[in-house]
């Protein structure tokens with residue numbers, strides 16, 4: 376046996392061991408061919424990454440990318456092209472088609488459930504784990520990828536039981552598998568657009584008009600990133616301007632100058648994560664310092680990172696670029712002075728808002744769109760309009776009996792992973808109470 380084989384055999388042995396163990400993960404075989412600066416290509420990569428689907432990325436300009444396109448019978452005019460593990464090419468795929476082809480469930484197996492959970496962040500996953508493990512026929516519906524905001528966090532340091540921190544993707548992937556193990560169905564790439572009440576049934580309608588019904592519903596729809604209003608940003612989204620995509624885009628930022636807008640923990644975590652590979656990271660903060668908006672441990676880490684600089688009292692005035700981001704105009708809030716900087720990458724973390732307009736006319740919300748529940752509905756001592764039961768709404772129950780809310784979407788919620796998970800569990804306890812009495 377030559378030296379090469381001597382090295383090879385232990386490696387093969389390791390592979391065999393891994394294959395035999397339950398941790399075995401197949402070598403990535405989904406291929407994505409697209410343009411570096413294309414919002415659609417960026418969306419597909421982000422969708423696969425956030426759904427933990429291994430893939431390889433090929434630029435349409437490179438020989439292997441061109442070869443894959445030719446094999447798919449494409450000339451590169453319609454991108455991205457995804458080649459699934461069985462060799463099927465999908466041209467400019469919609470998320471729901473892509474999800475189904477890479478093995479994610481997209482359709483419910485039944486018409487009626489005990490519980491529909493809407494949203495697959497920590498609150499929804501918590502609700503699905505407790506609901507399914509306590510015997511409720513449970514389906515969770517997620518419009519994009521399970522994990523929610525937490526799934527996009529590079530390192531959660533304050534979640535109980537993880538003294539060394541945990542990546543949000545790891546934490547929420549485990550939660551997703553745990554929910555599935557207990558028998559919860561998890562539908563991906565399905566957006567809920569309406570909630571209807573039909574007697575005791577609660578009907579949850581999807582964007583394609585189909586629906587699923589249940590005895591009870593937990594709204595766990597969280598919040599979505601606010602968009603930067605500066606001119607140029609909208610056109611360049613996905614082409615240098617990114618919202619919460621720091622984890623997916625980090626490999627492309629190696630050795631580059633990167634800008635991050637925002638002064639809260641999400642911006643701080645992204646700065647730390649990107650600083651490992653980027654040449655420099657500049658944090659643009661509107662406020663006077665980070666201390667009002669960021670945790671002390673993150674501020675310390677940022678101060679100790681030689682390639683991160685913080686520019687306070689600075690905002691993005693305009694984004695410029697032809698096809699992709701090339702420059703930013705920055706404005707000093709106090710002096711009004713503007714300056715142009717070369718920039719190919721800007722990641723925006725400027726807060727978030729609940730997207731709950733689809734609940735209009737059904738579920739009561741506060742002036743910012745957050746869902747009202749329990750004591751907040753009876754603050755004046757009277758039950759909410761239309762409430763017909765003898766009892767007041769339970770703690771996390773909305774103005775529609777049997778419809779509950781958990782996590783960041785709830786008015787005055789704590790906006791933490793732990794509280795979202797806790798509210799998911801508590802909502803399930805209240806679902807049991809509701810079902811016993813109805």
Ligand SMILES: Cc1cc2nc3c(=O)[nH]c(=O)nc-3n(C[C@H](O)[C@H](O)[C@H](O)COP(=O)(O)OP(=O)(O)OC[C@H]3O[C@@H](n4cnc5c(N)ncnc54)[C@H](O)[C@@H]3O)c2cc1C
Pocket residue numbers: 493494495496497498499516517518519520521522523524525526527528529530531532533534565566567568595596597598599619640641642644730781782783784789790791792793795
């Ligand atoms: C980058 C980042 C870092 C963070 N770091 C920390 C940290 O270190 N510690 C901490 O405690 N907290 C942290 N947070 C906050 C924490 O992640 C959130 O408080 C938590 O994720 C809220 O969970 P949620 O389930 O209520 O909502 P979300 O996480 O927002 O999940 C809601 C889910 O619902 C889905 N959804 C929305 N509308 C619909 C619809 N109509 N149909 C179907 N699905 C829908 C969304 O796609 C999303 O997946 C961080 C947040 C970010 C963005």
